[in-house]
Amino acid sequence: MSTPMSTHAVHPVHSSEPLLSVRDLRVTFGRRGEQPFKAVDGISFDVRPGQTVGLVGESGCGKSVTSLAIMGLLPTRGNTVEGSAVFDGEDLLRLSPGQMRDRRGREIAMIFQDPLSSLNPVVQIGRQVTEVMERHQGLSRKEAMPKAAELLERVGIPDPKARLVNYPHQLSGGMRQRALIAMALACKPRLLIADEPTTALDVTIQAQILALLKELVVETGTALVMITHDLGVVAGLCDEVNVLYGGRIVERGDRHTLFSRPRHPYTVGLLNSIPRLDAPRGEALSPIPGSVADNLPWDSACAFAPRCPNALDVCVQQTPEWEGDDVVGLRCFNPMGVSR
């Protein structure tokens, strides 16, 4: 029952070649009669086999749009996607919808936040899990059913054979999310993108699902991109953490460095504004003032400057450039812990 978390220690994976390499990804949504909205404004990151990379940020920071763009799941109209997302030598953003369909579910799979709205309510769980194998591996439903039962068992669903004929509404929230993970794993994908996979779940169920994801990464060597707003989830799960603000990555580091020595004022602000279960009580929280509505455009300033306690004059006049590489980095004129 007990899980000393250290069994899932970080593997040194930086030596291997990236499996997914996102470069300067930009997603712009056109708005009638208004300035186009840059949801993702130049994001670059690498994911290596067996690595877990976190994209962290609050609503509107572009973390979900990034994943949808990589998966080719954005609507075809009303937006432009620029940049590249090279997966195994191929730029996913240049593939035709048909080519993308061949890869989605087979080599790259995704888990969404709300399992009830990502499952078909009128189709039995078994059929939904076998569908992926029928599409990509050419199996008949009869051949795929036993495999579906194995998958359900593997993700910790009790009595999997009986569950195959259940409909989504007959499962609890945690069970649904497990079924969704089983679907994502059906074709042994090399890359798994999880967009807030535990946000809709209770903490005890969240702990179960996170433990499951950790074990899967260790066992199968699947690369995992974890998109979340919860810094606690990131702290226990991700090898590398990217903090997003206003559509750009503002800080990157391995989780130990990022949490023990955060440098971007936004990262520090986030850490200071969450109450910690293990902190002494009675200390007031220090929230980040203002809201994302105060953001400046990245073109001519730092988007975070109006809410930043460290802001200098230069912060509202120039764009802070990315200083760093694909392992650590920072986008700030006046980081914390440095006096100017």
Next chain:
Amino acid sequence: MSGSTGLDPAHDTRTGAPGEVLVEVSGLEVHFPIKRGVVFDRTVGHVRAVDGVDLTIRRGETYGLVGESGCGKSTLGKAILNLEPPTAGSVLFDGVDIASLKGEALRRERKRFQMVFQDPMSSLDPRQTVEALLLEGMRAHGLDTDASATHTRLRELMSAVGLPPSGLKKYPHEFSGGQRQRIGIARALSVGPDLIVADEPVSALDVSIQAQVINLLQDLQEELGLTYLVVAHDLAVVRHISDRIGVMYLGGLVEESEAGELYDVPLHPYTRALMSAVPVPDPEVEDSREQILLTGDLPSPANPPTGCRFHTRCPWRQETLCDTERPQLRVVDVAGSSPGHRVACHWAEEIARGEIERHEVAPETTDESSWGAPRDDGSPFLAPDGPPVP
């Protein structure tokens, strides 16, 4: 926000000294009928949302109720305000049994207890201006007799929750989520209540905004001597904001304690599991701490387990008592535990002293049809005690 909230305490009708009992809940039960049938509604069972809860809230304190979805914490919060009529039991508010009040008497009493809801977008009428929203409650309770006094009062309310007076003419959609929650708080404050029940007041907000609203609630409490009942699933938030915490599981309180002590000396197995499941934003802590993973889901509140409600998932379950006798909240003699610390567990002392070993629990399905069916052995994949398969 710090310092004065700008609210004139003269508008508030609060009386009584801090520390005295404001709310006394005893034996409270709220059961919902389950209906079947096309022509005739037959009642085939009851969902026991709240099933025998005793608690007291003292004036000026913040009582936090935590638990997972379906544990009945929101229903309990509503039942205390008589928004959900109790099936049994009583709620004494300042000595008056609210559960027995009806009609006009209840309506008049309502200005003394108000509620703040989780989702401000769906709890604020989108077609009313903020001014109209704030005035509605005051009007209903006859508090807007003097136009100029009302004018001042509205501006005071806005400044108390950190919004500009110009916001009074705006509609809810013109505000961000955090600002909308501030409007929800201003609306609750407008009638000068003693008690505010806040149901998940910050869970719909981004983390940086959560802290703003938490601080606002605390400042207002200090300024106005408010009493809060905060219902939330986020243990860290509840621990931060509350003086005392009650942990709920399947309709009943399993543990109640002063907030700091609950974290230092958790006595109930469910509390321990719940706290170990909360992720901490610190990799060193995450790597070293021991997690108690519960198996399975919350059992159905329509068909709760016999004996201790938690025994089907409890890693410390014993052969005797647990499945036959429902434990009552009691004070236990354990090092570090104060007399205000109550727990509903037959074996709390033995577990605290480490005399009972933790053991594996097979997951059980929540399906009603599978109730009583032989247990599955559980997936070998989820048994984290063995070494991970390479």
